[in-house]
Amino acid sequence: MNTTLVIGAVVFWLSAWAINEWLVRLKPAGVAGARAIGLAVPFLFGVSLLVLWEGITRGFHVPTVLLPPPSMIWARIINSLPILAADFRQTFLKAVIVGYAAGCGLGFIVAILIDRSPFLQRGLLPLGNFVSALPIIGIAPIMVMWFGFDWQSKAAVVIIMTFFPMLVNTVQGLAASGSMERDLMRTYAAGYWQTLYKLRLPAASPFIFNALKINSTLALIGAIVAEFFGTPIVGMGFRISTEVGRMNVDMVWAEIAVAALSGSVFYGVVTLIERAVTFWHPSVRGG
């Protein structure tokens, strides 16, 4: 056991924590200062976690099969960029993006279609809510049987997983505009489509973006888990399940890091678009 490493890591962690305690008590003058502190505190916490991880795994000689230190994972990422890129293309650029776009698009279109029929809404909404709580991921083996091993079957799983949250949220969002505003549109003699486009869709956009954000996470999970049921010899889920079998845990962690990064970036992009589109909403204005 290498005590100095462990103690060093713990000391670093404690001092980072102390700095954070001091940082959050600061009263910065401007908005920029406050924002810098808001970024620095979680960043410092993340770095200190990594240092603690590194120190403990190296200090206590934790077997790398159990938990490799971050530096080893990083080295593996650098060394196997082509494999990671190929997996990323197969899983993310094909299955996730196609499935996400088709699933969200279909959910949106169906919500618009049933918008004029309160009967269908009352029938579909409870079912949609129910299905959202089900372990839809279990449909993966069936989709693999129907659409083959390639990315099409994964995209099908993603479509089904993302469809229902989008449907439910859009239907709820379309009901979100107030009756006063709708009356106003009537006094303008606005038609159904004009009202939909100028009033109800903007009012529904916070709900729609909520679904888009939920779905961005679901889509990646769906595609990766569906690959456990059969793939061509490329893809993030395939790599994770085979490298686990060969006990190449550092490769698994490298793949997880890629998945985490792409998931976060995906989520971040959706959030940025949301901020641009729903700039009027209290949660974006910072009210």
Place this chain on the structure above:
Amino acid sequence: MSVTHRLWYGNTGPVLVVIAAIMVLWYGFVVVLNAPWERDQAGRAGTTITTSQLIANTMAQERPVLPAPHQVIAELWDTTVNKNITSKRSLVYHGWITLSATLLGFVIGTLFGILIAVGIIHSRAMSASVMPWVVASQTIPILAIAPMIIVVLNAVGLSGLLPKALISTYLSFFPIVVGMVKGLRSPEAIQLDLMHTYSASRWQIFRKLRWPSAMPYLFTSMKVAVAISLVGAIVGELPTGAVAGLGARLLAGSYYGQTIQIWSALFAAAALAAGLVMIVGIAHRMVLKRMGMAA
């Protein structure tokens, strides 16, 4: 109001109509998807097949592309009622294994989530540094790590219920943290001020104001958490080599092309999820009623 009127303008009627429509569509797809195999069989035998015979055959295949609903229900009945509960062919046996992992993970995840939320509420440094990571970690496909956690824990000698429960814990802990932080912060400034004028201690504020007002948030998060716990337990069963549990049933079914078995495991999982969410919902209503907060 007459009963028919209530049925039609409430939710029950429309839901039943939609379910009936889905059933009709399902049977339609059964015929369309399974017909090529029947035609192929007839062609090989050198016989022609009448349309009515074809339709009847598509609904009684042993390994159909899409099993008919009545086949799935028959399989469900057969594997739950007709089999001994301890038998490996019993869906009750597999369902119980999944359920126990789900519940263990859910309970640990809920307790852990509440603990983290309480910490975040009472420490500004923790709130500023931990909360962004809790939110960021939601964007990470945790389920992807599931097989590794299982295999690695198996390697150090931990096997059986706990590894699967840990995955459920990991998944269920996030909604609880987010919901509880929101809930514990939900008392308004005026209410907190009132507690201050009573010279209430931090513990008293927590016990008498923050905790009760967080209850609706807690139960809403618990509904999400219990559903996601079940998903975690099912995915956690995939890499164990299809030993036991609903996930193992799915995997074994996909290996051997037993579509009816996959669908019945899927329906069992759906029933389990619905039951769990319903139980949390009932607890929600009972607690709110006792606290005088029922709507």
